[in-house]
Amino acid sequence: xxxxxxxxxxxxxxxxxxxxxxxxxxxxxxxxxxxxxxxxxxxxxxxxxxxxxxxxxxxxxxxxxxxxxxxxxxxxxxxxxxxxxxxxxxxxxxxxxxxxxxxxxxxxxxxxxxxxxxxxxxxxxxxxxxxxxxxxxxxxxxxxxxxxxxxxxxxxxxxxxxxxxxxxxxxxxxxxxxxxxxxxxxxxxxxxxxxxxxxxxxxxxxxxxxxxxxxxxxxxx
Amino acid sequence: xxxxxxxxxxxxxxxxxxxxxxxxxxxxxxxxxxxxxxxxxxxxxxxxxxxxxxxxxxxxxxxxxxxxxxxxxxxxxxxxxxxxxxxxxxxxxxxxxxxxxxxxxxxxxxxxxxxxxxxxxxxxxxxxxxxxxxxxxxxxxxxxxxxxxxxxxxxxxxxxxx
Numbered sequence: 307x308x309x310x311x312x313x314x315x316x317x318x319x320x321x322x323x324x325x326x327x328x329x330x331x332x333x334x335x336x337x338x339x340x341x342x343x344x345x346x347x348x349x350x351x352x353x354x355x356x357x358x359x360x361x362x363x364x365x366x367x368x369x370x371x372x373x374x375x376x377x378x379x380x381x382x383x384x385x386x387x388x389x390x391x392x393x394x395x396x397x398x399x400x401x402x403x404x405x406x407x408x409x410x411x412x413x414x415x416x417x418x419x420x421x422x423x424x425x426x427x428x429x430x431x432x433x434x435x436x437x438x439x440x441x442x443x444x445x446x447x448x449x450x451x452x453x454x455x456x457x458x459x460x461x462x463x464x465x466x467x468x469x470x471x472x473x474x475x476x477x478x479x480x481x482x483x484x485x486x487x488x489x490x491x492x493x494x495x496x497x498x499x500x501x502x503x504x505x506x507x508x509x510x511x512x513x514x515x516x517x518x519x520x521x522x523x524x525x526x527x
Numbered sequence: 528x529x530x531x532x533x534x535x536x537x538x539x540x541x542x543x544x545x546x547x548x549x550x551x552x553x554x555x556x557x558x559x560x561x562x563x564x565x566x567x568x569x570x571x572x573x574x575x576x577x578x579x580x581x582x583x584x585x586x587x588x589x590x591x592x593x594x595x596x597x598x599x600x601x602x603x604x605x606x607x608x609x610x611x612x613x614x615x616x617x618x619x620x621x622x623x624x625x626x627x628x629x630x631x632x633x634x635x636x637x638x639x640x641x642x643x644x645x646x647x648x649x650x651x652x653x654x655x656x657x658x659x660x661x662x663x664x665x666x667x668x669x670x671x672x673x674x675x676x677x678x679x680x681x682x683x684x685x686x687x688x689x
Binding site for chain 2: 308311312315316318319320321322323326328331332334335336338339340342343344346347348350351354355356357358359360361362363364365366367368369414415417418419421422424425431432433434436438439441442443445446447448450453455456459460463464465466467468470471473474475477478479481482483485486489490493494496497
């Protein structure tokens with residue numbers, strides 16, 4: 307599906323640009339998008355480095371394991387195929403709590419770390435496991451208790467009650483989250499009923515990611 | 528959290544600084560691993576917007592949903608939201624600036640922005656970081672929850688503020 311959407315956006319974009327006589331804008335948009343991709347990735351470096359450092363401290367102190375044990379039943383329900391006490395659970399919970407507090411930039415590194423831990427349980431490194439899909443569903447539904455950024459914007463434009471949207475956001479977010487979990491469950495069942503998916507055609511080795519140590523060259527650069 | 532975690536760890540005799548550096552090392556590699564995924568996705572989105580295709584799609588959908596008493600101004604937000612976080616935040620800010628933060632449109636826009644997420648970005652970053660190529664049904668579920676969140680936000684706001 308992601309292949310179809312990606313190709314579709316580029317081909318349709320090209321078609322519209324040709325018809326509207328916007329070929330210059332089209333070319334500019336390609337390089338703009340590419341530049342943005344690199345800028346966003348590099349913008350993530352500082353946040354990732356900092357939060358992954360803090361999270362390692364929490365892990366070494368046994369904090370993640372304690373939280374994981376405390377909230378085990380909830381996670382056990384959402385992620386039935388992750389073994390109890392697995393480090394992934396601690397990161398999943400940190401990711402969820404950061405999302406709840408509206409700390410978007412702290413949620414991403416923990417979500418990534420959770421994904422990396424789930425990847426250690428994955429038999430096929432190129433295909434997402436059901437647990438990974440559930441984690442994504444929770445993140446895209448974005449469980450939010452306090453929409454901090456929006457309250458700030460509303461305050462900025464002279465709202466008489468900037469926090470008035472907390473209740474409506476909570477209601478909408480709850481509906482979206484329940485829908486996401488339900489849809490995830492349905493899809494999980496359907497996938498289990500079907501034959502296992504064909505492995506995709508892969509050129510080159512696996513992406514340099516996960517918990518692999520950095521090659522020394524990139525440290526120097 | 529920034530002070531509690533290191534203090535707790537220190538009390539449990541963890542070498543906090545060494546732990547921090549050890550964990551932080553992973554951050555750089557992870558960010559670099561995301562680059563190709565993010566560049567690919569952002570180029571497609573950027574091209575789609577710049578060519579006028581997104582405007583065309585919005586012009587097509589807006590009148591169709593206006594019949595339900597939904598202000599047409601918020602509809603582009605539903606299309607923009609899964610594609611671009613900064614783009615939709617800019618659009619929301621503009622709606623708040625033009626119509627006022629306490630107007631119905633302002634309220635709906637704020638609620639939509641708060642209750643949905645940039646699904647394509649989240650998917651790209653999370654799966655990109657671990658090299659997943661077959662995301663199975665994750666995208667469908669994500670987009671579905673965006674649609675549900677969008678509709679729920681409008682319905683709740685119409686009930687509460689309408």
